[in-house]
Amino acid sequence: MDLPEGIEYREFDGEERLATRGEPVYGEPTAEGWRAWDARRSKLGAMYERGMEPGLQNGDRVLYLGAANGTTASHVADVARVVYAVEFAARPMRDLVDVAGTRDALVPLLKDARKPASYGHVVEADLDVLVQDVATRGQARVACANRRFLADDGRLAAVVKARSEDTVRDPEAVFEDALDHLRNEYRVLETKRLDPFHADHLAVVAEPR
Amino acid sequence: MTEGWFAGLAPDDPATRDRIRDGSADEPADWPALAVEDGFVADEDDYYATLHDTATEAARTAATERERADDRQVIHAIRAMDDTERMANELAERVAEWAGSRSDDAGTGVEFCRELAHEDADDPTGERVRSLAGRAVALDDERAALETFLERALPAVAPNLTALAGPTLAARLLSLAGGLKSLARTSSSTVQLLGAEEALFAHLRGTAPSPKHGVIYVHESVRGTRPEKRGSAARALAGKLTIAARIDHYAGDRRPALDDELADRIAQIRSNTEATDGSA
Numbered sequence: 001m002d003l004p005e006g007i008e009y010r011e012f013d014g015e016e017r018l019a020t021r022g023e024p025v026y027g028e029p030t031a032e033g034w035r036a037w038d039a040r041r042s043k044l045g046a047m048y049e050r051g052m053e054p055g056l057q058n059g060d061r062v063l064y065l066g067a068a069n070g071t072t073a074s075h076v077a078d079v080a081r082v083v084y085a086v087e088f089a090a091r092p093m094r095d096l097v098d099v100a101g102t103r104d105a106l107v108p109l110l111k112d113a114r115k116p117a118s119y120g121h122v123v124e125a126d127l128d129v130l131v132q133d134v135a136t137r138g139q140a141r142v143a144c145a146n147r148r149f150l151a152d153d154g155r156l157a158a159v160v161k162a163r164s165e166d167t168v169r170d171p172e173a174v175f176e177d178a179l180d181h182l183r184n185e186y187r188v189l190e191t192k193r194l195d196p197f198h199a200d201h202l203a204v205v206a207e208p209r
Numbered sequence: 210m211t212e213g214w215f216a217g218l219a220p221d222d223p224a225t226r227d228r229i230r231d232g233s234a235d236e237p238a239d240w241p242a243l244a245v246e247d248g249f250v251a252d253e254d255d256y257y258a259t260l261h262d263t264a265t266e267a268a269r270t271a272a273t274e275r276e277r278a279d280d281r282q283v284i285h286a287i288r289a290m291d292d293t294e295r296m297a298n299e300l301a302e303r304v305a306e307w308a309g310s311r312s313d314d315a316g317t318g319v320e321f322c323r324e325l326a327h328e329d330a331d332d333p334t335g336e337r338v339r340s341l342a343g344r345a346v347a348l349d350d351e352r353a354a355l356e357t358f359l360e361r362a363l364p365a366v367a368p369n370l371t372a373l374a375g376p377t378l379a380a381r382l383l384s385l386a387g388g389l390k391s392l393a394r395t396s397s398s399t400v401q402l403l404g405a406e407e408a409l410f411a412h413l414r415g416t417a418p419s420p421k422h423g424v425i426y427v428h429e430s431v432r433g434t435r436p437e438k439r440g441s442a443a444r445a446l447a448g449k450l451t452i453a454a455r456i457d458h459y460a461g462d463r464r465p466a467l468d469d470e471l472a473d474r475i476a477q478i479r480s481n482t483e484a485t486d487g488s489a
Contacts (some may be wrong), residue, residue: 058248090272094269100263100265104258108264110272124238125236149237205399
């Protein structure tokens with residue numbers, strides 16, 4: 001797999017690790033201006049480790065849903081032209097705002113990803129990538145509702161967390177339902193489980209239909 | 210309506226922040242190009258720089274406001290929890306007295322109400338006693354649900370204070386101080402005595418010894434320390450709780466080192482058999 005410009009495997013303490021270039025954010029190891037991208041703390045990082053192609057390119061415009069405290073969003077902002085980082089919870093937003101202080105490309109938005117109209121006046125149309133890591137029920141519905149921001153040749157890189165949909169149902173069944181729902185708006189290109197980095201998470205790369 | 214957050218405004222107008230927070234548009238548009246076209250900014254770079262600064266400021270103020278609002282919710286919940294507990298116990302007392310007049314093997318307390326609520330009543334009076342017991346049980350269930358709510362809500366509102374004090378005591382301190390901001394601005398000696406106001410005023414009137422602790426008495430660090438050392442333990446605990454509240458209000462990140470410092474200090478107080486007790 002070819003990694004996009006700005007994302008590389010670099011050596012940290014004798015170990016080859018995925019990395020981007022920027023100021024460290026969460027105590028990750030750094031070397032020569034590069035910072036290790038910890039796949040155990042980042043589902044997008046785990047997607048790269050699993051050989052998937054989320055479609056992120058240098059200079060892209062990105063909508064990131066479920067940015068939490070900005071661990072992954074900071075890596076995306078190292079590569080992208082602009083990252084609209086949507087997070088619903090007030091507590092992690094404090095950290096996300098601090099991360100935005102170190103990265104001009106990061107635009108933090110305290111909004112509900114289930115209500116795209118509440119940020120439609122800020123987030124621009126025809127974006128290159130939609131990254132989604134929301135931990136609410138109806139994760140596929142959220143991806144479909146946010147299709148409006150994506151260019152026709154854009155990419156969706158989403159993670160479906162089985163336990164956020166249903167704590168007792170078999171994860172496989174949960175994933176099948178989510179994929180069925182996604183197919184209303186997207187063509188699914190590849191799916192992979194993120195074990196051992198993240199248990200019971202299905203990563204999905206898709207393009208708009 | 211499809212209008213960008215910048216429509217009709219200048220980049221330095223504070224109303225841009227409010228627009229980001231409260232505005233909406235059903236469909237997105239090429240906002241950077243429109244902003245240049247409108248003369249809001251000179252070029253795309255300028256647009257992204259302005260958006261970054263404005264959105265960051267909007268997110269910061271909105272998050273702070275939301276969190277402040279959350280500490281109010283916690284205060285309502287702990288007061289409601291105390292109300293339901295008091296009312297459940299009062300009703301349980303009434304039930305015990307009434308049931309005791311009808312049967313020699315009647316028990317007491319909410320647990321007895323729980324048993325009684327499941328029994329079949331064989332006459333109209335028994336039915337009233339059974340029904341009343343059911344009300345006490347329902348109130349006790351509500352108390353438990355409020356406690357669970359607090360356990361979930363407190364770590365988000367005050368992570369360090371909750372780690373040190375536990376959710377219930379943390380909520381009580383917030384309630385007595387009137388919120389996280391006030392608690393963060395309260396001196397450690399006041400935190401030590403929050404909830405002991407009656408005893409403090411009795412002391413100031415000269416009719417009682419000075420109180421050594423208020424609600425923090427329920428903390429294991431104080432209650433589990435032998436009586437002659439409890440003043441020291443209470444002072445040490447209040448000091449750490451005050452620092453925790455300040456970190457929670459002004460910084461917001463979790464600092465586990467505080468927990469260890471408190472544990473070390475309490476261990477030191479408990480092992481120190483000489484009367485020479487250093488200040489916390």
